[in-house]
Amino acid sequence: MxxxxxxxxxxxxxxxxxxxxxxxxxxxxxxxxxxxxxxxxxxxxxxxxxxxxVTQSWRLVFDAWPESLRTTSALSIPFAPFQSVSVIRFFDANHDPQIVPAASYRAPAANDGGRVIFASAPPPPGRNADGVEIDFVAGYGAxxxxxxxxxxxxxxxxxxxxxxxxxxxxxxxxxxxxxxxxxxxxxxxxx
Structure with a gap:
């Protein structure tokens, strides 16, 4: 990450x-x-x-989906206070970004670190490095x-x-x- x-x-x-x-x-x-x-x-x-x-935007880059998704269907975002996820994307074998539909996960705001909870496992990335990106917003407010x-x-x-x-x-x-x-x-x- x-x-x-x-x-x-x-x-x-x-x-x-x-x-x-x-x-x-x-x-x-x-x-x-x-x-x-x-x-x-x-x-x-x-x-x-x-x-x-103060509110700021960040991106987490992963080579692949974290192992925690296989057992808990959740991905931890260790930034606080967590406000929201802007977009989740993975890259296919052609290195083209694919957006994970917002309806397939939820990311509740939290005073501490956030969590993204998936309804079902997202598709695996098609490339070995930097295959997943999660853009999110953190901070107490604007x-x-x-x-x-x-x-x-x-x-x-x-x-x-x-x-x-x-x-x-x-x-x-x-x-x-x-x-x-x-x-x-x-x-x-x-x-």
């Missing part, structure tokens, strides 16, 4: 104006830096929490305000930390306040 971003978020969960207010910054001299820090903080916290904050407030505050705190330190710190860990804000949204690892 290979994930590919196909539609980045249209907005950031925290605006430049919000960040400048948080930082008590009046001038425009550091606007580019602050905007870059917002994007970097979002990406860092999305990786830390394994969640997408509006910045739909991102949970603690995650928005974590972005602001991380932006402030990075701006203040400007690379002086060698510690790779998230600042304690940032980690505490994001912790409730980070899934626990099962042993």
């Amino acid at each position: 290979r994930p590919m971003l196909i539609g980045a978020p249209a907005i950031e969960p925290v605006s430049l104006a919000e960040a400048k207010t948080w930082l008590r910054e009046d001038g425009a001299d550091e606007d580019q830096l602050i905007q870059a820090l917002i994007v970097s903080a979002r990406l860092t916290l999305e990786a830390y929490t394994r969640r997408f904050f 509006l910045a305000s739909q991102t949970p407030e603690p995650l928005r505050r974590a972005i602001l705190a991380l932006v402030a930390h990075w701006r203040e330190k400007r690379g002086d710190e060698t510690d790779d860990a998230l600042p304690k306040a940032v980690a505490q804000l994001a912790a409730p949204y980070r899934p626990e690892r099962l042993i």
Whole structure:
């Protein structure tokens, strides 16, 4: 399985104006830096929490259908919060894409990772590599305000930390306040 971003978020969960207010910054001299820090903080916290904050589109590419389809008729999509499947396609022996009819599966929205549940097994792909593609949408919503407030505050705190330190710190860990804000949204690892 290979994930590919196909539609980045249209907005950031925290605006430049919000960040400048948080930082008590009046001038425009550091606007580019602050905007870059917002994007970097979002990406860092999305990786830390394994969640997408603002709606974005992704594609999962498989060589073949996962083995789980044979036993459970379900395919797991490990991206959260899961909103919907846009399209599922497989490639035939001529490398032509074939769309799996939406009526043959369901993909309910979920606060955690999603699942695609098939009514019957989909046709096998006709090529050995990159034979299956699933396009889907994940994120809390299209509006910045739909991102949970603690995650928005974590972005602001991380932006402030990075701006203040400007690379002086060698510690790779998230600042304690940032980690505490994001912790409730980070899934626990099962042993």
